[in-house]
Amino acid sequence: MSKKLTKQVMVGNVAIGGGAPIAIQSMTNTKTINIAATLQQIHRLEAAGCEIIRISLPDEPSVKAFKQLKKEAQAPLVADIHFRWELAVAAIKAGADKVRINPGNIKDKDGIKKIVATAGLHNIPLRIGVNAGSLSDIIRDSDLANAEKLVVSALESVALIESMGFTDLVISAKTFSVPEALTVYRTLAAKLDYPLHIGITESGTKKSGSLRSAVGLGILLSESIGDTLRVSLSADPVEEVYVAQQILQILELRRFHPELVSCPTCARCDIDLIPIANELEERLSASRAPLRVAVMGCVVNGPGEARQSDIGIAAGKGRGVLFKDGRIIKNVAEENFVDELMKLVQKEKPE
Ligand code: SF4
Incomplete structure (x- = not known):
């Protein structure tokens, strides 16, 4: 499987793209403000081999907790932000190693500019994380096919952020549908040189979601598409790490367990x-x-x-x-x- 070399970005000490091993991510599902529970989950994820951990920051108290979590975590922490640019800026100042933003739901363009400027100042990457469930109103209501909506949304966001002089980017555009995900990621891989974060969103429970993710991500990875992945399951996030490891191991891309x-x-x-x-x-x-x-x-x-x-x-x-x-x-x-x-x-x- 020869792989097109993308640009490489650093998330803390973990490289994504540019020939680096495909990094495994997961996400905590505790209340972030419950620092003890979130930290315990972070440590369980680290012990399972999770290389990058994402945390939802829905409000200011969560950002405050995030700052505390950053002091204790070994793995790089990614702040997951929706709707409010101020939270992204605060998360970067609190030490985030990367911020995932969904430009479809941050309507204030000046706010996006502030996120980009702060990320540049702190030398951290951003992930443009488009999701089929949270497209901008204009794209959602357009006549485009679903896969096209995701591609257009991702490309528009990339163009917007590039126009601000920022290129330290990772891109994702996730959908539940595997055929759509294949179209979306194949198109993005052909058009962009940024590393791609691949995943089949909201893929279901441990059993059905593992299969859905294995089929979708397995096909993409077998085509050398994808630089980091998250398996998203309605389950203990540690299960996501194990499934991701299995997918990479079965494709003989990385080795984790016997x-x-x-x-x-x-x-x-x-x-x-x-x-x-x-x-x-x-x-x-x-x-x-x-x-x-x-x-x-x-x-x-x-x-x-x-x-x-x-x-x-x-x-x-x-x-x-x-x-x-x-x-x-x-x-x-x-x-x-x-x-x-x-x-x-x-x-x-x-x-
Ligand atoms: S290894 Fe033997 S027992 Fe197992 S499936 Fe094959 S024939 Fe049956």
Whole structure:
């Protein structure tokens, strides 16, 4: 996958675009003014591998809390601002590493000028974050197709901010519809040299939203479109990080956790493989070892797959053969599969 090099922007110490690894973002869903709860979520996101964390600042007390959060957070913090330019200016002064603005809902052009001037002064980037649900009235009521509305809105906002002499930008234009998102991001990637923040907005619950995001973002990433991503789920934001990591890992763009190979089971399977695979997946998600780990239900594909993986078990009746690097290590009882595999995983160094 050869990638068109975009301009690079820095969000705190994290580079976006210009050949940098595709950065994973998420967003807190606590009340920002509840500093303790928000900080706890920030730390959980950091521990899960979230590289950039966005926080909603709907009012002045939230900006005040944001200033406090900035002192404690390790990851760069992005202020998410709608409607009021004064909050964006205050957030930049409070130490925001980037501000996401939605020009569709900031009507005061002088206000946008003030945001841009303050961002320039503090040397931080802005994200133009267009969303299908919050387009400007003129664009929303136009006869354009939905995808076109998003593209026009993003391009108009880029032109407006460029006309103010500011180019430290990241662009997003999100919609729930995957076909629309593909059209929008393909068009923006062809027209702009700014890094693109990709996401399928309001994509649903952990299950449906993960699938929707994986399909949409997977297609874009496979076309080398996207420099940073957020998976947006109606769920604990830590889940978003895990799904984003999985999408990048499955496309072999980045590596985060060991990969699990497990068979779907069938009449040949003589062990209770599904709970074993689930427990193994859970425990592997805490490891950073760059491994492929297999647990297979029988001797049909089991030995071959277990051999091809770094570590694997091919099961028989209530027992299995443990392989490492293609060689048989020993025979293991079914109840010890996970522990024996994890012992070998833990001996590997993280990448
Ligand atoms: S590996 Fe064996 S048990 Fe698993 S699906 Fe294939 S044939 Fe069935």
